[in-house]
Amino acid sequence: MTTLVVGYGNTLRGDDGVGYQLADQVAAWELPNVRAIACHQLTPELAAAMAECDRVIFIDATLPHTQVDVTWRSLSPSDAPGLDAHRSDPADLLRLTAQLYDTVPLAYQLLLPTAAMDFSETLSAIAQAGFDTALSQLWDFLTAP
Template sequence: MTATSPRPTLVIGYGNTLRGDDGVGRYLAEEIAQQNWPHCRVISTHQLTPELAEAIAAVEQVIFIDAQWHQDQSSPLVQCQPLYLPPPEQISGELGHRGSPLELMALAKILYGVEVQAWWILIPAFTFDYGETLSPLTAMAQAEALAKIRPLVLGEI
């Protein structure tokens, strides 16, 4: 395994920590922040808002972390998806009340002329009941997600 230099990275974990597994994105972001990785800024937030476009424009890559509802508990897998902006003519510049990663990337492009490399980490979630604890499967998936994010941030290939 070879290592490359870390790239300035923004990690954005989002979700509702009062609704069980929905908070896993925020919990993982806070865990990453505690590890104090070099060249890495971390934001833990309830939802994606237009103000985040400025922070996205200031880095080379952004990693979004969110919960993804799963009904089947037999084989929950963490998804690590690259995100790509659509062609310029398909970028509206509109951002709804609850934004999406692609909307924020588009806003960074429109406002700041910057297109960053982006990843969307989706962690399997099974319960969204009121409460501040993760289900056992989502807690295990959080550790798997950390293992997938670490090489993206630290340049370990």
């Protein structure tokens, strides 16, 4: 089973970059059948990579202080018409993948808690704890038989 991990966010805005950083770490593992992409935002070009995998995991930060735990969600393609190339979300990309490539991978969203999105390149204690928890969960998920 091939897996695409897409972590996104602004690494110059503190905790907003936690998804990006997590995808970087997954890439460093160099696991077979796992490709990780760290990006600042979701763009339509990701649909091509999504069409080539069996499952995709989108990793993102939540708004500060809106959740306390790392959360996994199953995703389905969006029903909304159109695509905003400057503000895509995972469900929109799943719909685009289905439209262009006639396939939809299993999809999950991994949301991490945050505390601050000020101009910074470091994570808050809350985001770092979420990063560590998510890293462990991802390792288990990606290496399970």
